Amino acid sequence: MADAITFYTNPMSRGRIVRWMLEEVGQPYETVVLDYASGMKSPEYLAINPMGKVPAIRHGMTVVTEGAAICAYLADAFPDAGLAPPHGSAGRGPYYRWMFFAAGPVESAVTGKALGLLAPEDKKQMAGYGSFEETMAALEQAVADTSYICGDRFTAADVYVGSQISWGTMFGIIDKNPAFDAYLERLLERPAAKRAREIDDALAAQRQQDA
Incomplete structure (x- = not known):
C-alpha cells in the first residue's frame, strides 16, 4: 500500500x-x-x-x-x-537551475517590488536577485524560445516557474509580455492546472460564504 x-x-x-x-x-x-x-x-x-x-x-x-x-x-x-528529467541526464541541470531561480531570485525580487523593499542600485550586488529588471530579463529569456522551461518537456519546474509568473502578472508586479503570455497559455490550459484552479476557487468561495 x-x-x-x-x-x-x-x-x-x-x-x-x-x-x-x-x-x-x-x-x-x-x-x-x-x-x-x-x-x-x-x-x-x-x-x-x-x-x-x-x-x-x-x-x-x-x-x-x-x-x-x-x-x-x-x-x-x-x-x-x-515530471522530472532522469537523474544523471543532461536535463537535470536546467531543471534544478530554473526551479530554484524562481524560488530564490524571482520570489525575492517580486516580493521586494510588491513591498517597496528592492535593493537600491548601489547595493544591488548584495542581493541575490541583483535588480528586479535583471531578474525579469533572465526569466523572459528562459521562456522566450522554448515550449517549456527545460525545453520541449513539461516538468515540475514549469509548475513552479509558471506559478510565479502567473501570480506576478495577475497582480501587476511582473509586466506582461509576449513571451510570458505564450508560456502561461501553454501551462494554464493543462487539465491538471484547470482542476487545481477549480478546486481552490471553490474552496475560497465556500470559505468566503462561511465567513
Whole structure:
C-alpha cells in the first residue's frame, strides 16, 4: 500500500502551486485547509512547520515544506508521472537551475517590488536577485524560445516557474509580455492546472460564504 499524502494549505496562498503539482502527479491525497488566524499557528501544525505557514505535505513519515521543495520532492517520489528529467541526464541541470531561480531570485525580487523593499542600485550586488529588471530579463529569456522551461518537456519546474509568473502578472508586479503570455497559455490550459484552479476557487468561495 502506498504511503498516504496529506496536503496542508489555504486556497488563498502559495498552496495553490502545490495543488497544481499534486494534480499533475495524479496520486490520491487528503487536503487539510488551515486558516491564517489559528489553524496555521496551532501546536499541531507548528509541529509540522515551525514557520506556521502553508503549503506543507506529509507523505508517509516524510514532511516537506516550501513550494519548490515540495514540487521537486513529489516529482522524484512519483517518477511514473514524468515530471522530472532522469537523474544523471543532461536535463537535470536546467531543471534544478530554473526551479530554484524562481524560488530564490524571482520570489525575492517580486516580493521586494510588491513591498517597496528592492535593493537600491548601489547595493544591488548584495542581493541575490541583483535588480528586479535583471531578474525579469533572465526569466523572459528562459521562456522566450522554448515550449517549456527545460525545453520541449513539461516538468515540475514549469509548475513552479509558471506559478510565479502567473501570480506576478495577475497582480501587476511582473509586466506582461509576449513571451510570458505564450508560456502561461501553454501551462494554464493543462487539465491538471484547470482542476487545481477549480478546486481552490471553490474552496475560497465556500470559505468566503462561511465567513
